[in-house]
Amino acid sequence: MMSGVLYKREMKASIRLLVIFGAVLTLYVSIIISMYDPELSALLDSYVELMPELMAAVGMTAGATTLIGFMCSYLYGFILLIFPMLFCILRGNALVAKYVEDHSMVSLVAAPVKRRTIALTQMLVLLTGTVILVGYSTILELVCGAWYFPGELDTAQLLTLNGGLLCLHLLIGGICFAASCLAPDTKYSVGFGAGVPILMYVIQMLANMGGKVENAKYFTFFTLFDPEGLVARESGALAGAALLGLGGLALYGLGAAAFCRKDLHI
Template structure:
């Protein structure tokens, strides 16, 4: 099902983005975990009090009690959502639609390799990239927390939390991948592959502000990723994550089937 030569080539193509996003995540995660300090917490809470809507829109709430709660507030509303999402958008588009649009997909399809194998390999490349980013973030969070505040981090909860985050990004990746398989024109592939996740994120920001806008949460899949619920051990939060995972599997499979059956004007 996997063509190793293609997998290797595409993983090489992912390296640059992975390094850039890892660097950005490293910067933010280390700074923010370093800021976990009762004194500075007051400052941040001050911001939240001063402009609650703005801070809430990026998922930052006051009074994060534990280190993990603090991380949820300041990392899982923006940084760890946006950067892996950007990775999904950029790679998702490049793995299929860009090749079809440019015509170099002819090099891959004019060979005794099934189209299903090509699409599955490209999917694996995308999933591998997401896995690496989340895995790296987890290790990084662990190291930053343990070096700054030994023993304060609930590791099981962190793993659960990032498991949920992984499900979310696999789902975002599946939207980008499906869009890439569906459209032969990068204009549309990027339009839908980037447009849908970004629109959903904007709706999520709206919903976070609260009030009437909170109804927006019923229109965005980001609601299914519920970090507070996961660290509180709520079963509903776990079910939501599994829904994301199931959705991702369906969309990936759909993408592969569509690519297998579509006409290619190469």
């Protein structure tokens, strides 16, 4: 069971970040989708040709011939990865580790609420925020696609793609939540919860550049997120997304279990 009072309080604390990141996503998604035009696409492709390694590092590739392919190239290599990831990092640390460090966890565990209830509630807060951001992005893409290019955006393909995106952010959120529950203070929580996803993304950027560092892709979980493969419903891409989702749920469970056994020194 979850604590309704605690959930409402923490969701109120999430609103500011959700509004900020939602506004940023609105700006980027609407602009990128509106740029799906043969002439503008050619301009973007010219940038890719001029700076191939830099553009490849953030997942941007030339030659997209469909709207969903264009979105995969220019939204799913950076924009829709970074901003939900930042939300998970910031909120994940604040949900447990920050309470422990400033000793406000005393009031929570002193209340007639079991530890597992607190852990489940804080876990649901981060999960809810992640789902809201990915869900909002999906609705925004559908609306912008219908507004600018009626009938060109395949809804089923987009839902499959964003289902994989949600699985990726479940894993990132799980890392942040587990770090927050396991770490003795925010220094270690941020160091691990933020350090691991950011390091994995940097490794993915290096692998995208190709050459001698291409094999670095085998050392980052971002490789399991394959936008083009998800759009094509390739079995490997779907399996990769499933692994990300299951890994995320396992990490959330690990974090909750660790919190229930944590010595809070109170």
